[in-house]
Amino acid sequence: METLKLMMDGQPVAVEQATIPVMDHGFLFGDCIYEVLRSRNGQPFLWATHLKRLHYSASQIDLELPCSDDVLRAEFQTMIDAFEGQDLQMRFIVTRGVGPLSHEPGQCIKPCRILIARPLTKPSGHQYAKGVALYREEATNPMEKGHIKSGNVKMVLALHRAQQLGFYEAIRLNPQGKIAECATSNLFWFDAAGVLHTPSVEAGILKGVTRELVLYLAVQAGFPLQEGLYTWSDLQQASEVFITSTSRGILPVSRIGNQIYAVGSNTQTLMDRLERAPDIELDF
Numbered sequence: 001m002e003t004l005k006l007m008m009d010g011q012p013v014a015v016e017q018a019t020i021p022v023m024d025h026g027f028l029f030g031d032c033i034y035e036v037l038r039s040r041n042g043q044p045f046l047w048a049t050h051l052k053r054l055h056y057s058a059s060q061i062d063l064e065l066p067c068s069d070d071v072l073r074a075e076f077q078t079m080i081d082a083f084e085g086q087d088l089q090m091r092f093i094v095t096r097g098v099g100p101l102s103h104e105p106g107q108c109i110k111p112c113r114i115l116i117a118r119p120l121t122k123p124s125g126h127q128y129a130k131g132v133a134l135y136r137e138e139a140t141n142p143m144e145k146g147h148i149k150s151g152n153v154k155m156v157l158a159l160h161r162a163q164q165l166g167f168y169e170a171i172r173l174n175p176q177g178k179i180a181e182c183a184t185s186n187l188f189w190f191d192a193a194g195v196l197h198t199p200s201v202e203a204g205i206l207k208g209v210t211r212e213l214v215l216y217l218a219v220q221a222g223f224p225l226q227e228g229l230y231t232w233s234d235l236q237q238a239s240e241v242f243i244t245s246t247s248r249g250i251l252p253v254s255r256i257g258n259q260i261y262a263v264g265s266n267t268q269t270l271m272d273r274l275e276r277a278p279d280i281e282l283d284f
């Protein structure tokens with residue numbers, strides 16, 4: 001079995017013994033938020049920015065986080081130390097907590113926090129070198145409510161459909177037909193003039209922490225940037241395409257449907273910069 005470690009409400013619990021009460025609204029109604037972080041060199045990477053997004057997500061659903069930032073930071077460190085400093089992927093979930101059988105969260109007693117960690121697994125060297133294939137998701141349902149990082153079964157389904165068809169990830173359009181993002185990652189592309197494009201927050205995306213770092217690194221590298229509302233034909237003009245997420249960093253795309261894209265030098269420049277990126281606090 002995968003090497004996983006887990007903490008609930010700050011206490012280590014064996015994975016097989018960790019349980020959520022069925023009356024927890026996280027289970028009953030998907031009333032929960034989460035963050036996915038990675039560690040690098042024994043520290044949570046981009047901690048300050050992930051923390052900002054966690055607070056943002058909590059505020060958007062009127063959820064009071066059940067512990068202070070300092071306590072949370074200490075819990076992440078306990079986890080990193082338990083894995084003796086190896087690079088980890090860590091999922092931190094806050095559920096609404098136990099309450100009556102009603103969507104209304106007002107009577108839920110106390111949010112529950114869960115931290116799950118495992119050694120960081122990344123795509124293969126071949127996938128980084130040659131790129132992955134994306135599928136255009138036909139349904140047009142964007143992030144339900146702005147860019148809250150919350151449970152979302154539509155993303156699960158989109159990824160599932162793409163993988164059943166032999167693709168790595170699914171590109172999702174919003175109801176206006178504009179490109180949003182992928183099921184578990186943000187989407188970028190370079191045009192032939194070397195301008196870097198990515199859908200803006202208004203397209204209905206999750207504001208990925210890696211997305212923010214890549215935008216910062218692109219400015220540093222001198223690439224012109226454009227965020228906007230894009231159609232499918234805008235994407236078809238791309239010369240290089242890639243996706244981003246915390247655990248994968250930048251992953252090049254070699255194909256969307258039947259259209260082939262080169263894994264080009266601009267993407268490689270950003271991949272190299274991301275590899276060496278300092279741990280900075282980004283705007284969120």
Ligand SMILES: Cc1ncc(COP(=O)(O)O)c(C=O)c1O
Pocket residue numbers: 036155181182183184185186205206207208209210211244245246247
């Ligand atoms: C829908 C969606 N978009 C984008 C991302 C990338 O976000 P981040 O860079 O913060 O991992 C994720 C990651 O889980 C996601 O689920």
